[in-house]
Each structure stands twice: as structure tokens, then as C-alpha cells.
Amino acid sequence: MDNPTIKEIALRAGISKSTVSRIISGKGYSSPEARDKVLGLIEELQYKPNAVARAMVSQRTHNIGVLLYRRDHPIASHPFYGKIVDAILLAAAGLNYSVFVTTDHDMSYRSADFMMEKRVDGLILISRLQQNVIEHITKFGVPYVMVNGSTDVDGVIHIVNQDEEGGRLVAEHLTRTGHDRIFVIAGPQTHRSHNLRIKGFLTCMEEAGIADSEASVRYAETSTFAEGYEIMSRQWAPFRAGRYTALFATNDMLALGAMKFLLEQSVRIPEQVSAVGFDDIDFAAMFSPSLTTVRVDAGEMGRQSVSLLDRLIRQETNVAHPSQLQPRLIIRQSTS
Amino acid sequence: MDNPTIKEIALRAGISKSTVSRIISGKGYSSPEARDKVLGLIEELQYKPNAVARAMVSQRTHNIGVLLYRRDHPIASHPFYGKIVDAILLAAAGLNYSVFVTTDHDMSYRSADFMMEKRVDGLILISRLQQNVIEHITKFGVPYVMVNGSTDVDGVIHIVNQDEEGGRLVAEHLTRTGHDRIFVIAGPQTHRSHNLRIKGFLTCMEEAGIADSEASVRYAETSTFAEGYEIMSRQWAPFRAGRYTALFATNDMLALGAMKFLLEQSVRIPEQVSAVGFDDIDFAAMFSPSLTTVRVDAGEMGRQSVSLLDRLIRQETNVAHPSQLQPRLIIRQSTS
DNA sequence: TCCTGCTGTGAGACCGTTCCCACATGAGAC
DNA sequence: GTCTCATGTGGGAACGGTCTCACAGCAGGA
Numbered sequence: 001m002d003n004p005t006i007k008e009i010a011l012r013a014g015i016s017k018s019t020v021s022r023i024i025s026g027k028g029y030s031s032p033e034a035r036d037k038v039l040g041l042i043e044e045l046q047y048k049p050n051a052v053a054r055a056m057v058s059q060r061t062h063n064i065g066v067l068l069y070r071r072d073h074p075i076a077s078h079p080f081y082g083k084i085v086d087a088i089l090l091a092a093a094g095l096n097y098s099v100f101v102t103t104d105h106d107m108s109y110r111s112a113d114f115m116m117e118k119r120v121d122g123l124i125l126i127s128r129l130q131q132n133v134i135e136h137i138t139k140f141g142v143p144y145v146m147v148n149g150s151t152d153v154d155g156v157i158h159i160v161n162q163d164e165e166g167g168r169l170v171a172e173h174l175t176r177t178g179h180d181r182i183f184v185i186a187g188p189q190t191h192r193s194h195n196l197r198i199k200g201f202l203t204c205m206e207e208a209g210i211a212d213s214e215a216s217v218r219y220a221e222t223s224t225f226a227e228g229y230e231i232m233s234r235q236w237a238p239f240r241a242g243r244y245t246a247l248f249a250t251n252d253m254l255a256l257g258a259m260k261f262l263l264e265q266s267v268r269i270p271e272q273v274s275a276v277g278f279d280d281i282d283f284a285a286m287f288s289p290s291l292t293t294v295r296v297d298a299g300e301m302g303r304q305s306v307s308l309l310d311r312l313i314r315q316e317t318n319v320a321h322p323s324q325l326q327p328r329l330i331i332r333q334s335t336s
Numbered sequence: 337m338d339n340p341t342i343k344e345i346a347l348r349a350g351i352s353k354s355t356v357s358r359i360i361s362g363k364g365y366s367s368p369e370a371r372d373k374v375l376g377l378i379e380e381l382q383y384k385p386n387a388v389a390r391a392m393v394s395q396r397t398h399n400i401g402v403l404l405y406r407r408d409h410p411i412a413s414h415p416f417y418g419k420i421v422d423a424i425l426l427a428a429a430g431l432n433y434s435v436f437v438t439t440d441h442d443m444s445y446r447s448a449d450f451m452m453e454k455r456v457d458g459l460i461l462i463s464r465l466q467q468n469v470i471e472h473i474t475k476f477g478v479p480y481v482m483v484n485g486s487t488d489v490d491g492v493i494h495i496v497n498q499d500e501e502g503g504r505l506v507a508e509h510l511t512r513t514g515h516d517r518i519f520v521i522a523g524p525q526t527h528r529s530h531n532l533r534i535k536g537f538l539t540c541m542e543e544a545g546i547a548d549s550e551a552s553v554r555y556a557e558t559s560t561f562a563e564g565y566e567i568m569s570r571q572w573a574p575f576r577a578g579r580y581t582a583l584f585a586t587n588d589m590l591a592l593g594a595m596k597f598l599l600e601q602s603v604r605i606p607e608q609v610s611a612v613g614f615d616d617i618d619f620a621a622m623f624s625p626s627l628t629t630v631r632v633d634a635g636e637m638g639r640q641s642v643s644l645l646d647r648l649i650r651q652e653t654n655v656a657h658p659s660q661l662q663p664r665l666i667i668r669q670s671t672s
Numbered sequence: 673t674c675c676t677g678c679t680g681t682g683a684g685a686c687c688g689t690t691c692c693c694a695c696a697t698g699a700g701a702c
Numbered sequence: 703g704t705c706t707c708a709t710g711t712g713g714g715a716a717c718g719g720t721c722t723c724a725c726a727g728c729a730g731g732a
Contacts, residue, residue, distance in 0.1 A: 003476070006719060015681080018684090021719070022721095025720080029681080048452050050455060052392050052719090056687050059687075077414075077419045077422050078413075079415075082414075085437075098454055100435065102434070111429075117385055140384075225622050259624070287623065341687095352713075354711070354713075355710085364691095366710070367711090370711090385688090388687090388688080388689090389688035389717090390688080392719095393689055
């Protein structure tokens with residue numbers, strides 16, 4: 001019933017475990033006869049190398065950990081971060097890594113320590129992260145990369161989108177289609193991406209000579225659908241009065257929440273109000289009307305993070321910092 | 337730079353590693369002086385027990401694997417399965433398990449073998465799974481539970497929703513609100529849940545004396561948004577002619593896809609057509625109009641799967657098979 | 673003939689824990 | 703004064719692999 005070991009195979013084949021090990025790993029000399037016998041036994045006994053034992057001696061687990069910090073709500077199922085996780089899973093499997101996924105609400109050391117004990121080869125940190133948690137991780141010398149984070153620790157490999165550029169794309173698109181009275185919902189400014197998206201947008205607006213837009217920015221506490229809905233409902237009066245012809249939110253969830261409120265008030269989108277989001281989560285295309293947005297390549301983020309982490313783990317010397325990802329405007333039904 | 341070991345601590349404290357081990361594990365005798373010294377060193381050196389070494393001797397890794405098979409598309413970000421995964425992550429952390437997440441498109445042994453090598457303590461299998469993969473896993477004697485699967489292997493612990501009952505709830509709701517010409521989109525019938533949902537629905541309709549509904553069922557190849565949209569577009573002629581007053585799809589994604597097409601044809605929902613889905617994914621409530629649906633408690637599925645697997649791992653003898661989860665009708669804007 | 677080098681093999685240390693067992697000390701019971 | 707028993711400690715095997723090293727046989731060149 002017990003899983004067969006290398007010793008068991010050696011015993012049955014009448015040779016030493018050294019030879020069996022050599023045959024399995026494929027390095028070193030071995031005779032064809034020994035090889036045949038061992039390979040046959042492996043098949044027969046359904047031998048699987050014990051990764052734990054292997055990790056013990058090689059000091060490499062071939063595991064990586066994904067740490068996802070979210071104060072608000074669950075996370076693997078998050079429409080944007082979930083896609084990153086998916087891409088990580090796929091890319092990691094391709095490089096023969098197994099992936100521990102951890103989500104943490106408390107933003108504590110606990111999950112990090114968990115990973116340290118498991119001796120993961122490396123860590124991928126997603127989203128906002130407390131400064132001290134990063135320092136804590138650094139102390140243990142485990143290689144890590146950050147994805148879409150907010151910290152500016154020097155020398156950290158950090159995969160991000162060109163969010164400022166994305167903000168500009170939105171401003172250009174809206175001004176080009178004749179909008180100058182734009183209502184803006186800005187997600188938490190402590191988060192790098194929300195901050196830069198607004199910055200890029202406002203800068204571009206200013207350059208276009210539409211300066212009073214600053215006054216129309218509402219700052220959200222969270223970046224959720226509910227918050228978007230709520231903010232829009234409180235802002236309904238000026239909207240009804242025709243004060244604004246367009247809406248921009250710094251992520252799709254906020255935008256969709258706001259749109260839902262408008263649709264419930266029988267506002268026609270895009271005829272009366274245009275709407276633009278950011279991220280291009282799956283729902284953006286599914287919503288009715290589908291949402292014009294800026295695509296952030298979550299898949300590429302995931303793939304790059306794994307590939308860079310792998311090179312860090314393998315101690316490659318010249319691991320270049322990745323260039324920021326190029327955002328792309330996706331025009332759909334919600335703007336005209 | 338290297339991580340300190342128990343040996344290192346023993347050396348510095350001037351005692352044997354046996355004593356250190358005893359102090360750390362808290363079992364066996366130890367003097368207060370030794371304890372103080374060791375605890376101090378643990379703090380000072382930031383000692384973390386090496387889980388790999390511990391797993392080696394204890395034959396327990398405190399890891400569980402989540403295997404997610406999906407032919408179509410990525411999965412952690414799937415609006416329904418992602419929620420299950422989230423709940424698993426949370427529940428597992430509470431019981432001090434780390435979680436390997438694997439998604440597999442090929443439906444091969446590969447991912448399963450991956451887990452066998454890592455010597456996970458147990459496995460959670462989600463969604464459809466090839467019969468032979470299950471047999472493969474069984475051979476290795478690793479405890480596992482299935483969540484929302486389709487296989488009827490005897491004795492397997494299988495956590496599912498009362499899908500047939502859910503189908504009845506939909507039929508009751510629609511007939512009660514005066515609908516008898518209902519168009520039905522049925523997801524892949526190889527999947528247990530889609531099959532039972534339809535069965536419950538049709539049985540209930542028949543009991544209500546509305547027999548011809550069989551003719552209005554369209555079977556989908558996949559259960560995606562795109563498929564729902566596509567099927568509805570091909571069915572547009574009878575709809576426009578007023579042939580149907582309601583729509584039921586066996587999951588939310590299909591329903592939303594179909595709804596989007598209808599909305600694009602300026603069909604008013606629910607005034608002209610009512611729509612009902614199944615699952616209650618987050619997006620169902622966000623869509624405009626929000627979707628009436630049957631809630632499947634994904635969180636509870638995740639929690640139960642971890643709790644049951646834990647008991648299996650700990651070799652508890654009386655692990656009762658779980659009772660099927662109770663579905664709940666959630667009435668929203670899409671029905672009247 | 674001796675030396676060198678290639679092929680094939682096995683013994684045993686090692687990775688960082690846990691745990692069993694042996695042993696030492698001192699107190700209390702007889 | 704010996705015999706328990708509770709308390710505290712250390713030595714060393716074991717977990718399942720990898721890897722270094724020693725060594726044996728045999729070929730070919732000097």
C-alpha cells in the first residue's frame with residue numbers, strides 16, 4: 001500500500017540505490033540491462049519520486065508562493081486579480097513549479113511566515129502590501145517579484161502597467177469624441193495604479209485646455225461595484241441636470257456600478273452619457289451596454305512575473321527590470 | 337545568511353538538538369533555563385522550522401491540492417469556481433493547511449501526478465473530471481473529496497448542490513408569475529448540475545400541466561456567456577414574434593449572454609421577457625437589469641470540502657457524507 | 673608491462689527534523 | 703540502603719532522496 005521508494009526498486013532489481021538514482025536522474029553511467037530493469041519496475045510499481053525528500057537534499061522545492069493581500073473581499077475570484085493568478089498558474093506549470101496560493105485579509109506576517117516555513121523557492125506578491133511585510137520577507141532572502149503593487153522599494157522587480165499613459169488614452173478618447181464635462185470616480189489614491197490613472201487623465205485634460213475638471217473628481221474609499229453605484233447615486237442631481245456628458249472611473253468595477261445606477265434612472269448610455277472604465281475585466285465586455293475601457297494585460301503580468309521569478313530563483317545574473325506594460329484603449333458600446 | 341536550523345540553536349544554547357526539538361514541539365520534559373535560552377535564540381535568529389524536513393519524517397506535509405479541470409477557459413478567475421477556491425483558501429488557512437492550486441486543460445494525469453510527487457495530504461477535485469483520472473488518484477491512496485463534479489463513483493465524498501430542487505424553484509417562480517411559454521437554454525448535459533437543473537425544471541413544468549416546454553429547450557455545447565449570446569441570436573425570430581415570455585438558462589453566464597443579445601435588440605426585461613439564471617455569481621447582481629437566479633452556496637461548498645478532507649486526512653472514522661446544499665431563489669429585477 | 677581513461681557500480685554522508693531509547697540525578701517509599 | 707518514579711538530557715536512527723568518492727574491469731597507447 002505504501003508508496004514505493006528508490007530503495008524498494010533497488011532491492012527488487014538487485015542493485016544499489018545509487019544506480020537507481022543515476023538512472024532516474026539520467027546523469028552518470030548505467031548499463032542498458034540495469035536501465036531496463038529499473039524502468040520496468042518504475043512502471044510496474046508506479047513509482048513517483050518523493051518531492052519532499054528531493055527538496056530536502058537539493059534545497060529547492062520547486063514551489064512558488066503567491067501572496068495576495070486584499071483588505072476588502074475575497075480575491076482569487078476577483079475579476080482582475082483572478083486573471084493574473086490564472087496566468088501565473090499556467091506559466092508556472094510550464095516551468096514545473098507548483099503554486100501555493102494564499103490570500104490574506106489581515107495584511108499580517110502570518111501568510112508570509114507560512115511560506116517561509118514551506119521553503120518556497122520564490123514569492124509573487126500581488127497588489128498592495130504593507131511596507132513592513134516586504135521588509136520581513138526580504139530578511140529571509142527569498143527571491144520575489146511584485147505585481148501591480150504600490151511600494152517603491154528600490155531594486156524590487158515590479159511588474160506594472162503604464163497607468164498614467166492609460167489615463168491619457170481615456171482623456172484623449174473622450175475629448176476627441178467631444179466631451180468636456182466629465183465626471184470622474186477615482187479609486188483609492190494610496191494605490192499606485194488608481195493614482196497614476198487619474199494623474200495621466202487630468203494632465204491630458206489640462207493640456208487640452210479643459211481645466212475645471214479637477215472639481216468633478218470624486219474619490220472613492222474602495223474600488224468596488226457597490227462604491228461606484230453609491231457615489232453615482234449621491235451625484236445624481238447634477239447628472240440629471242445635464243451637468244455631465246461622460247463618466248470615467250479608474251477601474252471597471254467602479255464604472256459598472258455607476259453605470260448600473262444611471263441605467264436604473266433610465267439614462268441612455270452612450271446617447272446621454274458616455275462611460276469609460278479601466279482594466280478590461282471580463283464583465284466589461286459582457287455588460288449591456290458593453291464598457292469602453294483600457295485593457296491591462298493581466299495575462300502578460302502573470303507570465304512575466306513567473307518568468308522573472310524563475311530567473312531570480314535560478315540566480316541568473318542579468319535579470320533586467322521589466323518594462324511597463326502597454327495599455328490599450330478598447331472602444332465598445334458605452335461611448336460615442 | 338542561511339536559515340538557522342535546530343542544530344544551530346542547539347549549538348549556541350550549548351544543549352543537544354533533542355532538547356531543542358522537545359522545547360519547540362512542547363512535548364516531553366525541559367528545564368525552564370533551557371526553555372528561556374532556546375526561546376530567546378529562536379527570536380533572535382528568526383528561526384522558522386523547516387516544513388520540508390518536518391514533512392519528511394512525519395509523512396504529513398500539511399499541504400492540500402486543489403485540482404480544477406476545465407476544458408474551455410481559465411479557472412481561478414471563473415466567477416463561480418473562483419468563489420469556491422476562495423472559500424477553500426480561507427478555510428484551509430484556518431486549519432493550517434497550505435494550498436496548491438492547479439488548473440488543467442488537458443484533463444490528463446499530469447497535474448494529478450504533480451500532486452502525488454509533492455505528497456499532498458489530500459486533494460480537492462472540482463468540476464468535471466475524467467473517470468480514469470479519479471481511478472488514477474485512488475490508486476495512490478490519497479484522500480480526496482469532490483466538489484460539484486459529475487462522477488458517481490461509489491463511496492466518494494461529493495459535495496453538491498440540490499440542483500434538481502433548484503430547477504423546481506425556477507419553474508415554480510415562473511409559472512406563479514404567469515409564464516408558460518418559456519425558452520430554456522441548457523448547459524452541457526454531461527455535467528451533473530446542468531442535467532439535474534433541467535430535469536427538475538421540466539418535471540415541475542409537467543406537473544403544472546405545461547407539457548410542450550420540452551420543445552423549447554436548446555442544448556449548449558459549453559456554458560459560457562458567448563454561447564448564451566450565440567444561441568439567443570439564432571433564436572431571435574420566434575422571440576421577436578412574441579413566442580416566449582420568459583427565459584431560463586441553467587447557469588448565469590448563459591443567461592446573461594442571452595440577455596445581452598435581447599437588450600441589444602431593445603427587448604425590455606422584464607416587461608417583455610423575464611429571465612432567470614442559476615448559480616448567483618457576483619455579476620448576476622451587478623448586471624442591469626440584475627438577474628433573478630438560484631443561489632448556490634459556493635462558500636459553503638468550499639468550507640465543507642476542506643473540513644471533510646481534513647477529517648479524512650486525520651483518519652477520523654465516522655466521516656459522514658455531507659447532505660446536499662439547499663439552493664435559494666433570489667428574485668431580482670429580471671423577472672416580474 | 674604499465675599507465676591512462678572510460679564505463680559501470682556501490683558505500684555512505686548528508687539535508688533538518690522527530691522520536692525512541694538509554695542514562696543520570698534526586699526525591700520519596702519501603 | 704536499595705528500589706521506585708518523576709524529571710531532565712543527549713545519542714543516534716530514520717524519513718527518501720542526491721551526490722561524492724572509491725574502486726573494479728577493460729580497452730588502447732607508450
